Amino acid sequence: MVKQVAIVALDPRASAFYGNQVQELFGEYVKVRSYSVMEGTISNMERADLYMMSTDAFDNREEVPQYIPIDAQISEIHVTYMWETIRRLRTIPAGTRALFVNMTEKMVREATATLNQLGVNHISFIPFYPGAEPVEGVTLAVTPDEERYVPQGVEHVMNIGHRCLTSETMIEAALKLGLEELLETPRFQEYFGNVVTSTYNFDMMFARSRRLESQFDILMEILDEGIIGINERAEIFAMNKKAEEITGLKRSLVLHKQASSSLAYLPLLQCLKSKEKIEPKVIRINGVNVGVTVVPVLRKDDCIGAFAILQRFNDAENRQHELRNQLMHKGYRAKYGFDDVVGVSDGIERTKQILRRMAATESPVLLIGETGTGKELFANAVHQASRRSKGPFVAINCAAMPENLLESELFGYEEGAFTGAKKGGRPGLFEFAHHGTLFLDEVEGMSPALQVKLLRVLQEHEIMRVGGNKIISIDVRIVAATNESLEEKVQDGSFRRDLYYRLNTLPVLIPPLRQRGDDVFLLMERFNSGLKGNFVLSDEVKDLFLHYSWPGNIRELRNLAEYFSFTGSPVITVKDLPPTFVYENREMKDGQRESGKAVRTAGPEVPGGLEPGNSETSVSEAAVSDRPRSCHRPEPWQQAMEERGMEPEEYWFVLKVLYQCTEERKAIGREGILECAKKEKFFLSQIGVRTILGILKEYGLARVSRGRGGSRMTCLGREIWENREEYIKPYGIL
Structure with missing residues (x-):
């Protein structure tokens, strides 16, 4: 329903101006009629829902009931200026004398007082109205649209227009008319922004209240x-x-x-x-x-x-899962897929096919392989091919940190769980890997106590932080990797049998590089490109690579590629091989086989008593040869070594170390053998030593004890070592 509004003012021009302002602001919601006391139109005033009356309309308030009903809603009109008007007045130089011209002395006093309240104090206003005494020497007049009363002789007139209705007047009118919802409309908001108000503190509190209310609503919704x-x-x-x-x-x-x-x-x-x-x-x-x-x-x-x-x-x-994903600043994402696995050999293709099928399951996967064969790469690929590919991929080396540190890394800890614990505690890798995959590299390095906790996680899918008392449910798939024989670990009691069978659900053997044929050259090309190298391998070096044992596997191959990129040779020949690369002289292989001698690069002492450098051939001229294993009948234990991929240099080296220790009346463990190999710069892997010792034990050449008992050579082993020439000669390494 349209509301009726009556505007009452002394001057008809002012009444019409105020009426237009109200009509423009309220629009179709009101109908405004303007009345003037001066013209007498007030006598014919119609009934209205709201009467808005200017302060100068009546000289005596007792006259109001004659025209306005006693029970009517009355709102007093208060006026102010627009901000644009204030800006114009501030352009007048300070100290300027100016006439302020209006209809009556009262109106002049009210207008100038309002300007002073609004900060316009730099102008010396002189009141002027009809009947006022003339003022000499003033060249500027300021008037609110009353130019008709400006005296003659004033050179400059600034018409600042009628004063507009204040924000408070408009707000009071809206409330009394029941149209308060209009106060939030863009039209009212623009008006409030253009009008100067003298109630600054009230406006600030009102705006703050509205702002807090809006902020509260926004906060509630987000x-x-x-x-x-x-x-x-x-x-x-x-x-x-x-x-x-x-x-x-x-x-x-x-x-x-x-x-x-x-x-x-x-x-x-x-x-x-x-x-x-x-x-x-x-x-x-x-x-x-x-x-x-x-x-x-x-x-x-x-x-x-x-x-x-x-x-x-x-x-x-x-929400917790989303927050965990935001904690991926440590790079808890799989970086590689099966397409990143370089190789076309039968062994590697079969491995990829098997792992692709395993990736579709939720069962734990156990990756078995020598160091440097790419077990973590395959773990990444399994994750990427699984339904968890969008979740986190978290990797940790279980043998790289002490037991207590590994436990807090895996399971997290609560505040105050131990000295140095962070305030608020810290989630563990199991929590970070929620809805994803956790890769446990070198899982055989986990202590028995942690093995028990890992077994419970696999069975119950629950963890408890170190120092905590709350059970946390987790959904994590385990991919484990080892470069040792877990079966032997189970037998000697260092690895739990029940955990072994949990992890060994889907075992996969990663083939070593020496069994992958031409994959060596595909990998070398990939490394060459990635290192921005510019070299090619000679046919002679390619032949060497095909017959090399690659004890460091792909990691060793990459090191070679990086070495070749710094040689500056466009074609890599035998002379460009690094001094730590172990091989036989290909050019002199026939003569060496006859004389029973071979050349090795700088490094280990050659089993059989030959010291490095005894040959007349220089190191840079050496090369690996195909050994004529068909020209002799190996002993059963040698045949077993060959079937397990052991090179003669490797098991004869182990026999030599065992013989030396037995002569000194002491035993030696696997780590001791590896330390001897390291000192002599001889390449041996943990799996290789374990395999050799197992075969020597099986054929009665050595006694291998569990735990710290170490290994010793038997009488049969001593006899073979002391008559080693007849065993070593057919291989051309004497």
Whole structure:
């Protein structure tokens, strides 16, 4: 319904101006009629919903009832200036004398006083109105659209226009007309921004209140939890969209109503009465488990309201998962897939086919292979090919850190769990890997105590942080890797049998580089390109590579590629090989086989008593040869070595070390043998030493004890070593 508004002013021009302002601002919601006391149109004034009257309309307030009904709504008109007017007046030089011209002395005094309140104090205003004494020597006049009263002889006139209605006047009119919703419209907001107000503090408080209310509404909507608020009378005053989703209720139906009528299942009244926080509890709402927390709003000792915080269990878990993904700053992402595995050999192709099928399952995968064969690369690929590919991929080397540090890394810890623990605690890698894959490299290095905890994780899918007392459910797939024989670890008691069978669900053997044929050259090309090298291998070097044992596997090959990129040779020949590369002289192989001598590069002493450098051939001229194993009948233990891929140099080196230690009446363990090899710069792997010792034990050449008992050579082994020439000669390494 259109509201009727009557504007009453002394001057008809002012009345019409005020009426136009109200009509433009309220638009189609009001119909405005303007009346003037001076012209007498006030006598024919029609009934209105609101009478807006200027302060100068009547000389005596007792005259008002003659024209306006006693029971009518009356709003007094207050006027001010626009900001544009103030800016114009501030352009006048300070100290300027100017006439201020208006209809009456009272109007002049009111207008200039308002300007002074608004900070226009740099102009010396001289009041002028009809009947005022003339003023000499003043060349500037300022007037609110009353140029008709400006005296003759004034050179410059600044017409600042009629004063406009204040923001307070417009707000009061809107409230009395019941149109307060218009105050939020762009039209009113623009008007309030253009009008100067003398009630600065009130405007600031009003704006702050509106701003806080808006911020509260925004905050309510961006929260992931449902929020419901009640006041001190237990009436619902706030409810966000998330709460609507959880409860299934429309806020328009519950706002301003008692919480006990529509949300009786929430302990809001209990919190309001007790003035204490209601700790999280589970409530089933619409068939869904919801965590509910209620907190009171206290002002001094009074409880003036309460808020209920609702969160569905699934939402909480998804949010935790998103936060875990945001903690991927450590690079907990798989970087490689099966397409990144370089190689076309039968062994590597079969490995990829098997692992692709295994990736589709949820069972643990055990990658078995020598050091440098690319076990972590395959672990990345398994993750990328699984349904967990969008989740995190977390890798850790179990043998690289002490037991207590490994435990806190895997399981996390609570605040104060140990000296140096971070404030607030820290999630473990199992939590980081939630909904993803955890790669445990060198899993055989895990202590027995940690093996028990890992077994429980695999069985129960639950963990507990170090120093904590809460069970945390996790969903993690395990991919483990080892370069040792876990079967032997189980036999000697250093690895739990039940954990072994848990991890050994899907075992895969990664083939060593020496069994991959031409893959060596494909990998070399890849490394050459990645290192921005510009070299090619000569046919002679290619032949060497095909018959080399590659104890360091792909890692050793990459080191060679990096070395070649610094030689500056476009074609890599035998002379360009690094001094640590061990091989036989290809050019002199026939003569060496006859004389029983061979050349090795700088490094280990050659089994059989030949010291490095005894040959007349230089190191740079050496090369690997095909050994004529068909020209002799090896002993059964030698044949077993060949079948397991052991080179003669490797097992004769182990025999030499065992013989030397036996002569000194002491035993030696695997680590001791590896240390001897390292000192003599001889390449041996842990798996290689274990394999050789196992065969020597099987054929009675050595006694191999569990734990720290070490290994010793038997009488049969001593006899073979002391008559080694007849065993070594057919291989051309004497």
